[in-house]
Amino acid sequence: MSWEPRIIAFLCNWCSYAGADLAGVSRLRYPPTIRIVRVPCSSRVSPAMILDALKSGADGVLVSGCHPGDCHYLTGNLFARRRFFMLKKLLEFVGLEPERVQFAWVSASEGDVFAKVVSELTEKIKLLGPNTRFRKILGGKI
Amino acid sequence: MLTEKIREIAKKLLEEGKIEAFLCYEGTSHPFRNRAVLVKSPEEVKKLLWPSFGVINLATPLQKLKGQKAGILATGCVSRAIVVLIQEGQLKREDLFVVGVPCPGMLDPSKVRDKAPEIIDVIDDLKDEVLIVTPEDKIKFSREELLRNNCQECRHPVPPLYDLLLDFSGREKSPDPYRRVQEIEDLTLEERWQWFEREVLRRCFRCYACRQACPLCYCPTCFVDDSRPQWVGKTRDLIDTALYHLVRAYHLAGRCVDCGSCEAACPMDIPLRLLTKKLEKEALLAFSFEAGLDPEAPLLFTSFDENDPEDFMLTSELKASGKI
Numbered sequence: 001m002s003w004e005p006r007i008i009a010f011l012c013n014w015c016s017y018a019g020a021d022l023a024g025v026s027r028l029r030y031p032p033t034i035r036i037v038r039v040p041c042s043s044r045v046s047p048a049m050i051l052d053a054l055k056s057g058a059d060g061v062l063v064s065g066c067h068p069g070d071c072h073y074l075t076g077n078l079f080a081r082r083r084f085f086m087l088k089k090l091l092e093f094v095g096l097e098p099e100r101v102q103f104a105w106v107s108a109s110e111g112d113v114f115a116k117v118v119s120e121l122t123e124k125i126k127l128l129g130p131n132t133r134f135r136k137i138l139g140g141k142i
Numbered sequence: 143m144l145t146e147k148i149r150e151i152a153k154k155l156l157e158e159g160k161i162e163a164f165l166c167y168e169g170t171s172h173p174f175r176n177r178a179v180l181v182k183s184p185e186e187v188k189k190l191l192w193p194s195f196g197v198i199n200l201a202t203p204l205q206k207l208k209g210q211k212a213g214i215l216a217t218g219c220v221s222r223a224i225v226v227l228i229q230e231g232q233l234k235r236e237d238l239f240v241v242g243v244p245c246p247g248m249l250d251p252s253k254v255r256d257k258a259p260e261i262i263d264v265i266d267d268l269k270d271e272v273l274i275v276t277p278e279d280k281i282k283f284s285r286e287e288l289l290r291n292n293c294q295e296c297r298h299p300v301p302p303l304y305d306l307l308l309d310f311s312g313r314e315k316s317p318d319p320y321r322r323v324q325e326i327e328d329l330t331l332e333e334r335w336q337w338f339e340r341e342v343l344r345r346c347f348r349c350y351a352c353r354q355a356c357p358l359c360y361c362p363t364c365f366v367d368d369s370r371p372q373w374v375g376k377t378r379d380l381i382d383t384a385l386y387h388l389v390r391a392y393h394l395a396g397r398c399v400d401c402g403s404c405e406a407a408c409p410m411d412i413p414l415r416l417l418t419k420k421l422e423k424e425a426l427l428a429f430s431f432e433a434g435l436d437p438e439a440p441l442l443f444t445s446f447d448e449n450d451p452e453d454f455m456l457t458s459e460l461k462a463s464g465k466i
Contacts (some may be wrong), residue, residue: 047392048365048373048385055381062456068448078446081455082429086395088454089424090388090417093326094342095335102456113466117456120465133335136381 005059005125007034007118010045012077015066015107022111030115031122034062041065041073042103043080047087050101054134060125062117064104077105096134099124144192144243144268147308148215151241156184161213161239165200167193173263173275174251178203190215194249194266197290197406199223201357204233211237217245218312219292219401221301222434223357226397229437232360242304244312247285247293252411254288257281292402292415295319302435320423323416342387342417343380345410352414353390355407358397365389391417396425396442399434 011017017038023030035058039045042065050061063084065077084103092098102121106114152164168179168189176193178200200214201223216224221242227233246268254264254274263275272288274281286294299313326334350366353359366374366386373389375382391414398418405415425431428451431442452458460466 048389051385051388052371052373055375055385068452075446078448078450079443081450081452082446083395083443085428085451085454086421086424087392090392090395090421092331093334093417093420094338094384094388095331095333097331104455104457106457113457116460116466120460121456134381134384136375136377136379 003126003130004031005033005122005130006057007060007062007121007125008053008058009034009036009062009064009118010039010042010049011036011106012042012044012065012072013038013040014072015070016042016064016104016114018108019064019106019110019114022108023114024111026111028111028115030118033122033125034118041071041076041080043073043076043083045080047083050087051134054096054100054131055136057131057135059128059131060100060102060121062102062104062121064106064114064117067105067107070107097128099128100131100134144308144310145190147310148192148241149187149190151306151308152181152187152190152213153184155213155239156181156187160211162210163207164190164213164215165204165207166190166215167196167200173261174249174254180207192243192268194264194268195251195254196248197251197403198355199357199401199403201227201401202355202403204238205357205360208233209237211239213239213241216240216242216301216304217248218296218298218301219245219399220357221303222298222399223401225303225434225437226358226399226441227360229434229439229441230397235437238305240301240304240306242301242307244301244307244310245293245296245299246310246312247289247296247299249285249288250290251406253290257283257288290402291322291405292400295322295419296400297432298435303437320419322413323420323423326416326420338384339380342412342414343383345412346383346387347378347410348383348386349409351407351409352404352412355403356394357401357403358394358399359390365393387414387417391421394418395421396431397433398422 045063053061071077104117155161163180163182167176174195176195200220258276265273272283272285295316297319374385
């Protein structure tokens with residue numbers, strides 16, 4: 001059986017989670033590689049959560065929230081955007097493949113965008129292969 | 143000269159009762175170590191001196207003096223750390239009397255120590271030359287060569303916040319503050335990972351001295367000590383060390399004033415500053431933000447702009463290539 005990546009997706013309750021739901025209700029096809037964690041807002045996601053997912057064996061992490069201006073809490077995603085920018089620069093600086101940690105805006109009506117985001121991300125991570133650098137390897141085995 | 147000025151000011155302030163205590167540096171029995179000292183009476187001020195090796199930021203011990211009216215000797219980075227602490231509500235401006243010094247830069251003990259097998263004294267003219275005194279000889283070095291890395295790359299030698307600024311001509315602003323960061327950025331991804339693994343992860347044994355020395359790491363419970371959830375494992379697995387260093391640097395994003403205390407405290411000489419310096423560079427380029435210049439200004443992560451960069455996001459990339 002070919003290797004399938006495992007991707008942890010932190011989706012905001014108000015837009016992206018509903019977007020994922022719409023993708024499902026609309027019967028859109030996308031790879032079964034993601035495991036969704038529902039969070040109240042994209043700004044709830046701290047870097048420790050992202051790194052913890054990678055450490056625990058995820059091959060990629062997706063954080064998705066509302067489009068700027070659509071945030072349920074008005075400005076949460078705008079704070080999040082700054083933080084993720086800095087985090088991404090730092091991770092690239094120390095040699096984490098930039099494709100592994102991704103951020104997206106998906107609104108509740110964009111089921112098709114959600115499906116596309118997951119397909120593209122899965123493709124990118126398949127090219128990279130399993131996450132070995134940022135994973136805790138117990139007993140030297142993956 | 144600077145030493146005399148500092149003693150004079152400290153004595154005057156203590157005698158006039160403007161402050162209860164003055165925080166500065168003193169000499170030690172070691173020729174290239176200075177340590178922080180708190181003096182509470184005018185008689186004690188003879189202990190004080192200008193430290194050529196004052197590598198630990200005085201804003202770190204300052205936080206233990208909450209509620210006391212304290213004077214402090216502040217170079218550019220100490221003053222900036224105080225500004226960030228005021229912005230974050232950790233210090234009160236009215237409790238402080240800041241004696242600013244346009245900083246001539248400080249010497250790096252780890253650069254001095256290898257210059258001779260035995261060193262009995264280091265004479266620093268605070269301008270161009272340093273004399274290293276050995277039992278046999280006096281060896282002359284250029285001051286620039288022995289300066290700490292962060293002093294060579296200093297962007298703000300003059301304190302932005304002070305009550306009184308000593309008359310002294312310090313260093314100029316560094317023309318090329320991000321040279322060392324650029325060297326790492328120019329490597330390939332694979333090489334950067336090897337650099338991180340070799341220079342940081344394999345050497346660090348997680349004594350957390352960098353966290354203790356940092357003036358801005360003041361959380362009562364640090365995320366590394368959390369046990370539920372346990373973000374950082376207690377093993378020597380590289381990922382646990384990586385997680386500590388990355389989140390530590392990230393927590394200093396937009397706050398770090400590049401005082402170099404972390405690097406000075408590190409027993410393994412890990413280039414910790416490069417991680418925070420990288421974030422400082424990104425904040426400056428992307429958001430025109432510099433930490434610790436104005437106590438009234440908002441912090442980097444408590445503010446935003448509608449036009450913040452977005453091209454790093456997957457949806458922007460897909461949109462640009464017409465896929466969504």
